Structure formats: structure tokens, C-alpha cells
Amino acid sequence: MTPLHRLIVTCATVLALGGSAQADPSRWQAEWSRTDFNRSSVEFAEILSGGPPKDGIPAIDAPEFLPAADETRLSAREPVLTYAPEGAPARAYPVRYLMWHEIVNDVVAGRPIAVTFCPLCNTGMVFDATINGVAHSFGVSGKLRHSDMIMYDRATESWWQQATATAIVGQMMGMQLTQLPAWMESWERFRAEHPDGLVMDEPDAPRRYGSNPYAAYDTSDRPFLYRGEDPPHGIHPLARVVRVGDRAWPLDRLREAGALREGGVVLTWRAGQASALDSREIGAGREVGNVRVTDTQGRPAVHDIPFAFAFHAFHPEGRWMLGE
Structure with a gap:
């Protein structure tokens, strides 16, 4: 099992x-x-x-x-x-x-x-x-x-x-x-931007590293062990969003635009990263792209890329950046 x-x-x-x-x-x-x-x-x-x-x-x-x-x-x-x-x-x-x-x-x-x-x-x-x-x-x-x-x-x-x-x-x-x-970024992009960087070595533990034990999870209808509300605006619970504080930009919107400059931050999307929660082999997952978020001076901004249901659960009064 x-x-x-x-x-x-x-x-x-x-x-x-x-x-x-x-x-x-x-x-x-x-x-x-x-x-x-x-x-x-x-x-x-x-x-x-x-x-x-x-x-x-x-x-x-x-x-x-x-x-x-x-x-x-x-x-x-x-x-x-x-x-x-x-x-x-x-x-x-x-x-x-x-x-x-x-x-x-x-x-x-x-x-x-x-x-x-x-x-x-x-x-x-x-x-x-x-x-x-x-x-x-x-x-x-x-x-x-x-x-x-x-x-x-x-x-x-x-x-x-x-x-x-x-x-x-x-x-x-x-x-x-x-x-x-x-x-989050692809290994290829990390190597290109940080040729002198370091990478965590493989732990000494009996695990199937490189495989995804949650295959097809991010295309499921519902998240596991979640009994809360679905996100508003018809957004799928397992759609990715870019969270900055209490604001969330749908990843699909950023992907279509390529770049967004809103609310004091700059968000960019570029192809090349696999979803870790799609196929059985992590590196073969479908395209989700590389996201960067900076302030207007180009400095890295604190953010993460949760599923929409998680943003809604923990930021129920949060602002959805839908572009209207």
C-alpha cells in the first residue's frame, strides 16, 4: 500500500x-x-x-x-x-x-x-x-x-x-x-542563476526519493482531510495561488499575463518547473512554471504558492487579486 x-x-x-x-x-x-x-x-x-x-x-x-x-x-x-x-x-x-x-x-x-x-x-x-x-x-x-x-x-x-x-x-x-x-524553482534554473550554490545532499533514509507518493493529488476534486469551505469566485480548491501576505493571485492569471505589477510587488512567471504533486515521478510532472515575487526595487519578497483552499482556510478575509 x-x-x-x-x-x-x-x-x-x-x-x-x-x-x-x-x-x-x-x-x-x-x-x-x-x-x-x-x-x-x-x-x-x-x-x-x-x-x-x-x-x-x-x-x-x-x-x-x-x-x-x-x-x-x-x-x-x-x-x-x-x-x-x-x-x-x-x-x-x-x-x-x-x-x-x-x-x-x-x-x-x-x-x-x-x-x-x-x-x-x-x-x-x-x-x-x-x-x-x-x-x-x-x-x-x-x-x-x-x-x-x-x-x-x-x-x-x-x-x-x-x-x-x-x-x-x-x-x-x-x-x-x-x-x-x-x-520554488526548477533545478535547472537554480543551477543557471547560482552556479556556485549548494544543494542539499540525499538523506540517509530508506525513502523512494524522486518519486511522488501523492500522485495526481493536485488534480483531485477535493483536498484530503479538509472539511472547510471551497474558495470563492469559482476557483478550484486545488488551483495554485501566489500568496503575498493576505493577498492571493491565481497562478493561471499570472501564467497568462507573464508578469504583473500590483500592490507594491512584481510577479513574474516563466516555464520550466514540474509539479511535484502530479505524476509518479516528480521530474515528469506537468508544467507549473517558475514564479518570482519581488518588491518594486527588485528585492525578493516573502511569498508562497499554496493551493486555493489553504489560502481561503487560513486567510478567510484575504483579498483575491483577480484583475478586475
């Missing part, structure tokens, strides 16, 4: 159990003895098991890197999550690894960062992992809310919503991580 099939079975089981049983935090105490469930900013009924237990999806700590010129396993159109801080070589985190680990705890130019990817929401985001001057590392809780990964910090085992970078349960409740400028 593939991971996707196991997820389908888990989805059916969770829905059969009903929300009230899942809403009782006493069910989680044995696994989460250090989590303060008296502090929560969300309804526990919204939190569901994604299937794996705590750390069942193992985060990567202290990843190893190699020069981009020495990497031979990635295909040209495969997506990587790029982080390019000033004063340090750009780093590429291949989605073929993030797909199976979801969090990479790294230190770049002296800054602790958390590199994250939730396949069910297509949210690839990099955060400053320093909280009140203290460096933190994160793990995968195995829990989902609105289909989005819930992370946990290892110091207090508070739960953090990846899509909003906010602690929602535990001692850290209400704290916010700072999202850093990072972007």
Missing part, C-alpha cells in the same frame, strides 16, 4: 470516528506529555490525525550539502526550494527530499532556519527559527488542521501551524515565526 493509499484509509477512519472524539486533548497526552493543552487559540475539533504519529515523518537535522555542479541525481524540471541569503551561497532544498521529511532544520550564515513543505497544501516556506533570541528546532507532529501540517518545537512541544507560522497550542501559543524570502 502506497503512502497515498494509507492516507485515504486514514481519512476515512478519522471521519468515521467523528470530530468530538478527536477534539479531546486527553487522547493526545500519552504522546504529548510536555504540551500544555490548557493554552490553545483554535478549536481542538479542527485538529485531525494525518496518519503518522509524532515524528513518524522524520524531520532532517543538520543536512549535508554539495556544490550544485556536483549534483547528478536531480532532473532539470524538478522543483527545489531556494534560500539565498546575502553574504552566503544560495541553498537548494530539493522537493524530492522535502516530500518525505517536510521539515529541514538548518543553520545558514549563523541563522537557524526551518525549511518546511506541506504536500497537502503545497506550502513551501522558510522560517527564522530564532524565538526571543533562542534558537529552536522543529519536528512533524503528525497532526493536520485544514489539511496543513502542524509542526512542533522541540523545546516546549508547542504546536505550530505551518501555513501561518503561528503557535496554536501550548506554552508558545500566539508566538509567530518570521517567514524569510524563499521560492
Whole structure:
């Protein structure tokens, strides 16, 4: 049974159990003895098991890197999550690894960062992992809310919503991580723009790196373990959007225009990147293109490219940039 099939079975089981049983935090105490469930900013009924237990999806700590010129396993159109801080070589985190680990705890130019990817929401985001001057590392809780990964910090085992970078349960409740400028692009484009860059090496774990365990997910009718509203304006729940703050540009609109200059940012689209959530082989996925977002001075702007349902779930009052 593939991971996707196991997820389908888990989805059916969770829905059969009903929300009230899942809403009782006493069910989680044995696994989460250090989590303060008296502090929560969300309804526990919204939190569901994604299937794996705590750390069942193992985060990567202290990843190893190699020069981009020495990497031979990635295909040209495969997506990587790029982080390019000033004063340090750009780093590429291949989605073929993030797909199976979801969090990479790294230190770049002296800054602790958390590199994250939730396949069910297509949210690839990099955060400053320093909280009140203290460096933190994160793990995968195995829990989902609105289909989005819930992370946990290892110091207090508070739960953090990846899509909003906010602690929602535990001692850290209400704290916010700072999202850093990072972007999805093809491996070919990373190599062209950062010939002296570094790429994360393959983890030493028994995974089928390069394969997509969620084949055909982004052309499904409905997202898994999501019970919320569909997006407005007739936008398909699994359509990609470019999110900047609380605004969302439909990717189809940007793709048709090629470039948009609106609301103090500049968005561009160029072909060459495969969808990681389409075909069984990541590098063979259908075209989704390379998106860049900058401010009007050309500096990278914080953004991500979630599915439309995820933007609507976490930014219900958000603005849809439809071009009227």
C-alpha cells in the first residue's frame, strides 16, 4: 500500500470516528506529555490525525550539502526550494527530499532556519527559527488542521501551524515565526542563476526519493482531510495561488499575463518547473512554471504558492487579486 493509499484509509477512519472524539486533548497526552493543552487559540475539533504519529515523518537535522555542479541525481524540471541569503551561497532544498521529511532544520550564515513543505497544501516556506533570541528546532507532529501540517518545537512541544507560522497550542501559543524570502524553482534554473550554490545532499533514509507518493493529488476534486469551505469566485480548491501576505493571485492569471505589477510587488512567471504533486515521478510532472515575487526595487519578497483552499482556510478575509 502506497503512502497515498494509507492516507485515504486514514481519512476515512478519522471521519468515521467523528470530530468530538478527536477534539479531546486527553487522547493526545500519552504522546504529548510536555504540551500544555490548557493554552490553545483554535478549536481542538479542527485538529485531525494525518496518519503518522509524532515524528513518524522524520524531520532532517543538520543536512549535508554539495556544490550544485556536483549534483547528478536531480532532473532539470524538478522543483527545489531556494534560500539565498546575502553574504552566503544560495541553498537548494530539493522537493524530492522535502516530500518525505517536510521539515529541514538548518543553520545558514549563523541563522537557524526551518525549511518546511506541506504536500497537502503545497506550502513551501522558510522560517527564522530564532524565538526571543533562542534558537529552536522543529519536528512533524503528525497532526493536520485544514489539511496543513502542524509542526512542533522541540523545546516546549508547542504546536505550530505551518501555513501561518503561528503557535496554536501550548506554552508558545500566539508566538509567530518570521517567514524569510524563499521560492520554488526548477533545478535547472537554480543551477543557471547560482552556479556556485549548494544543494542539499540525499538523506540517509530508506525513502523512494524522486518519486511522488501523492500522485495526481493536485488534480483531485477535493483536498484530503479538509472539511472547510471551497474558495470563492469559482476557483478550484486545488488551483495554485501566489500568496503575498493576505493577498492571493491565481497562478493561471499570472501564467497568462507573464508578469504583473500590483500592490507594491512584481510577479513574474516563466516555464520550466514540474509539479511535484502530479505524476509518479516528480521530474515528469506537468508544467507549473517558475514564479518570482519581488518588491518594486527588485528585492525578493516573502511569498508562497499554496493551493486555493489553504489560502481561503487560513486567510478567510484575504483579498483575491483577480484583475478586475
